Amino acid sequence: MGTSAPLDETISGSTKAPAITREQYRDAMARLGAAVTIVTTDGPGGRAGFTASAVCSVTDSPPTLLVCLNKSSSAAHAVHANGVVCVNTLAAGHEALSNLFGGRTPAEERFAAGQWHTSATGAPILVGAVVAFDCRIVRTVEVGTHDVLFCEVVGLAEGGGREGLIYFSRRYHAVTDLS
Numbered sequence: 174m175g176t177s178a179p180l181d182e183t184i185s186g187s188t189k190a191p192a193i194t195r196e197q198y199r200d201a202m203a204r205l206g207a208a209v210t211i212v213t214t215d216g217p218g219g220r221a222g223f224t225a226s227a228v229c230s231v232t233d234s235p236p237t238l239l240v241c242l243n244k245s246s247s248a249a250h251a252v253h254a255n256g257v258v259c260v261n262t263l264a265a266g267h268e269a270l271s272n273l274f275g276g277r278t279p280a281e282e283r284f285a286a287g288q289w290h291t292s293a294t295g296a297p298i299l300v301g302a303v304v305a306f307d308c309r310i311v312r313t314v315e316v317g318t319h320d321v322l323f324c325e326v327v328g329l330a331e332g333g334g335r336e337g338l339i340y341f342s343r344r345y346h347a348v349t350d351l352s
């Protein structure tokens with residue numbers, strides 16, 4: 174009979190030489206457009222946040238999304254220690270904030286550039302985000318350089334913005350809801 178699945182798993186890659194280089198892979202991925210988010214956390218591990226485009230829906234029952242987090246990110250310790258994240262979907266006009274959370278800037282400076290509320294889990298919600306998903310991390314799978322965080326959505330906040338932000342071909346693009 175089955176045992177319960179572990180909450181943390183590691184998936185090892187092939188030991189064979191990869192068929193494509195990192196550069197080829199990145200160039201190809203640059204053609205795959207994605208929404209831009211700022212993933213935040215707060216709690217015993219401290220406040221932290223990072224820009225993420227590797228975010229997608231896994232299932233609606235229970236509502237779950239995944240976030241890929243580079244293990245070397247300055248936010249990694251806090252994310253794992255707190256076990257909660259808020260995925261803030263950015264709007265047109267958030268390009269500078271995205272770049273600040275995109276690396277090499279101290280956490281306090283990142284947060285000082287935006288306005289934040291506190292979600293039910295304690296993670297910061299960005300005022301003006303298109304939509305924010307307040308989440309508890311229910312499972313982590315390590316794959317290569319990244320941790321894949323499976324995040325159960327326990328709360329939602331709508332920021333009212335009508336223009337979303339897409340990262341495509343290494344540039345930001347505003348997208349408008351014409352309905």
Ligand SMILES: NC(=O)c1ccc[n+]([C@@H]2O[C@H](COP(=O)([O-])OP(=O)(O)OC[C@H]3O[C@@H](n4cnc5c(N)ncnc54)[C@H](O)[C@@H]3O)[C@@H](O)[C@H]2O)c1
Binds near residue numbers: 275
């Ligand atoms: N998933 C990620 O970790 C990820 C995604 C996008 C951008 N970034 C980082 O943002 C910076 C600028 O990125 P860019 O898009 O302008 O140019 P880039 O050439 O570094 O990346 C092109 C595309 O490749 C993918 N990618 C890049 N680095 C990755 C990584 N370490 N792991 C998995 N996928 C990765 C992403 O889809 C990215 O949009 C880089 O430092 C990059 O590492 C990381």
Ligand SMILES: Cc1cc2c(cc1C)N(C[C@H](O)[C@H](O)[C@H](O)COP(=O)(O)O)c1[nH]c(=O)[nH]c(=O)c1N2
Binds near residue numbers: 222224227247271
């Ligand atoms: C548009 C865009 C998109 C992404 C990123 C950057 C940018 C500009 N970065 C990189 C990530 O934000 C950055 O590495 C962290 O902020 C960690 O940097 P520090 O270690 O804090 O300097 C990123 N990192 C990650 O782990 N997962 C992701 O999906 C993304 N996506």
